Amino acid sequence: MTSVSAEPRDSLLELGLCDLAAAIRRREFSASEAVDAALSRIAMLDGRFHAFCTVDPDAARDVAERIDQRLYRGDAVGPLAGVPVAVKDLLCTRGLRTTFGSAAYTDYVPEEDDIAVARLRAADAVIVGKTNTSEFGYGAVGYNSLFPATLNPWNTALGPGGSSAGSAVAVATGMVPLALGSDGGGSIRVPASLCGVFGLKPSFGRIPLYPGCRDERLPGASGWELLEHIGPLTRSADDAALAMAVMAGPAPQDRQSLPLEIADWRPRAVKRDIRIAFSADMGFAPVDSEIASIARHSAEGLSRELGQQTKDAHPDVSDPQACFEALVALDTDRVGLRRMANAKGVSFGPALRRVLERDWSADAFTSALLARKQLSNQMWRFMRDFDFLLSPTVATAAFAADLDAPATIAGMPSGGAGCAPLAAIANLTGLPAASVPVGTTRDGRPVGLQVMGRQLDDVGVLSLCAAIERALPWKSWSSSKLSGT
Secondary structure (H helix, E strand, O other): OOOOOOOOOOHHOOOOHHHHHHHHHEEEOHHHHHHHHHHHHHHHHHHHHHEEEEEOHHHHHHHHHHHHHHHHHHOOOOOOOOOEEEEEEEOOOOOOOOOOOOOHHHOOOOOOOHHHHHHHOOOOOEEEEEEEOOOHHOOOOOOOHHHOOOOOOOOEEEEEOOOOOHHHHHHOOOOOOOOEEEEOOOHHHHHHHHHEEEEEEEOOOOOOOOOOOHHOOOOOOOOOOOEEEEEEOOOHHHHHHHHHHHHHOOOOOOOOOOOOOOOOOOOOOOOOOOOOEOOOOOOOOOOOOEEEEEEEHHHHHHHHOOOOOOOEEOOOOOOOOHOOOOOOOOHOOOHHHHHHHHHHHHOOOOHHEEEEHOOOHHHHHHHHHHHHHHHHHHHHHHHHOEEEEEEOOOOOOOOOOOOOOOOEEOOOEOOOOOOOOHHHHHHHHHEEEEEEEEEOOOOOOOEEEEEEEEOOHHHHHHHHHHHHHOOOOOOOOOHHHHHHH
């Protein structure tokens, strides 16, 4: 299809999701140009950063060409028509290899899409490939036994966080303007923070889950039905809102999907009388002093923008890590995974082995369920007094790429929660939470601010994040950094 624009193709890569989708609909760029630009950038950069584990150029170009034909005829197209997107390799993609980051599924090709993926396709987005993840999502890292480790684009000696590692890096480097992630204990927000992009964990059930790596038809299927959320990684809150408008809404396949639909996902003006709490550590977590200072400075900058004070306060909760770990184990098919490993002759990585080898009791699971209920009640009582709770997203900046977590944070052992002790609260309660980039450390590593909202107030979270973006403009990663990483 002949281009209708004389602009350089690389200019496409400077556009966010909303702007690129609008430009394609106006035929300033063709879908084919957009997809070719993404594929060219992947070919140019991904040998260095390893965001993708599978790229599907032929299928992507075929879909883009068909969209261009529809646009040329004046046919109706979806809101993401022609936009190249990437999908985390824990989510099923019909006809496209999905490994779940495990040697047990090296050549698995699903026969159906996850619901979120199907909705992206229905919106005429173009899936260009799958992004790297930790094995079955166990571990906030970007490596597994199948593929080269995903590296942080700000410094390739560092890791990107995880488990939506490749998705964060693909967006940070401009390979795609939207990538899907999943978040069972911070797996969208952690890499968003460490890579300097926007990441949203919506309310639990907002985006339906099916079939995913919990598909009971797969040997040893293991998903986190109690904790997992699907969400977007983008360059901005506005872009995430457009993605949510496409993916959110109930589905009969997921009995836990929310019946409540939001008619307009776009961020709106923040009311002057909102009540915002800030906590550097939630009262229990070790947090690097520089990270805490940057987060506090960001909260103060937002206060100046809104013309009101942010109050230091944190919910009366204890460290939820023991509860979180038990619920992860409860949601893991430990017997099935062991059988599959024996049958296929594969071994699992250390994060999954820790879950499989620990001797769990029924009492431990019961205690975890009760602790989760208590935490939810405590957070509800806290949020009666506040509309939003701000905190650092991650307790430290990016760390060495071969580590699960720094050994210590703020002079304390990092513990089972690793770099993300503040993330699991939103998963255990189902509250909407996002990470918005707000600055860098003295040595140039990105830092994210976590915004947690009231139950079901996803649009409120997006709106406050958009206000933060206006108050604290973020300078995104640029390919000029290649010479310095």
